[in-house]
Amino acid sequence: MTIKHHIADDLVLAYASGELDEATSLLVATHMSLCPQCRQALELAESIGGSLIEEEAEAEIADGELEAIFSRIENTKESATPAPVPERARRGSYVLPQPLRDYADGDVDGLRWRSLGGGVRHLPIDTGASRAKARLLYIPAGSKVPDHGHRGLELTLVLAGSFYDEGAWFRRGDVEEADATVEHQPVAGPEEACICLAVTDAPLRFRSLIPRLAQPFLGI
Ligand SMILES: [Zn+2]
Numbered sequence: 001m002t003i004k005h006h007i008a009d010d011l012v013l014a015y016a017s018g019e020l021d022e023a024t025s026l027l028v029a030t031h032m033s034l035c036p037q038c039r040q041a042l043e044l045a046e047s048i049g050g051s052l053i054e055e056e057a058e059a060e061i062a063d064g065e066l067e068a069i070f071s072r073i074e075n076t077k078e079s080a081t082p083a084p085v086p087e088r089a090r091r092g093s094y095v096l097p098q099p100l101r102d103y104a105d106g107d108v109d110g111l112r113w114r115s116l117g118g119g120v121r122h123l124p125i126d127t128g129a130s131r132a133k134a135r136l137l138y139i140p141a142g143s144k145v146p147d148h149g150h151r152g153l154e155l156t157l158v159l160a161g162s163f164y165d166e167g168a169w170f171r172r173g174d175v176e177e178a179d180a181t182v183e184h185q186p187v188a189g190p191e192e193a194c195i196c197l198a199v200t201d202a203p204l205r206f207r208s209l210i211p212r213l214a215q216p217f218l219g220i
Helices: 009-016 022-034 035-057 063-079 098-106 207-212 214-216
Strands: 114-117 120-125 133-139 153-160 162-166 168-171 175-178 194-202
Touching: 009 022, 009 063, 022 098, 022 133, 022 153, 022 194, 035 063, 098 120, 114 214, 153 162, 153 168, 162 194, 168 175, 168 214
Parallel strands: none
Antiparallel strands: 114 120, 120 133, 133 194, 153 175, 153 194, 162 168
């Protein structure tokens, strides 16, 4: 499994500091469970968070420093050597990674899908009072993902099969990020049904939050 589309750096930082709502955290955690590179980036983000506290607890993070942090995280993602995937996982014994199985109460076999028409099915995931909403989507091979409005950021994580959108293929572990201005209609690959975790209306961008990210590390 080669993951090409990762969690954005600012999302990794926001996740590390506990700033994300439950639905978005679930998607990030599920991607992390499949992606050694992002797990390494998370470790780095956590250590940067700690050192920022020591250096400038009161000061705001300057733009230049933010860029430096992002580029360090980016370099970590690029240079990380993926850990070998165990044979069992490679053969796909589970479609839903552990964080998602906890929410779905098992793997895909037991899911009570609801029809959206045209063979497309969905299953809302209960993430409590989370502002963003999480759902599983089942798109038959070769079918289009139905139109679905979202006001904020939409994150889609592929769990089985693949889809093609905006000139790129997305496969198991890949995350597509689309903001509210993007008009797109992903199409499932021809080989098998595509199962995704989609989180809609996540907070748009997190840049304004970044200067506050040190706060959770202080425990205040
Ligand atoms: Zn990743």
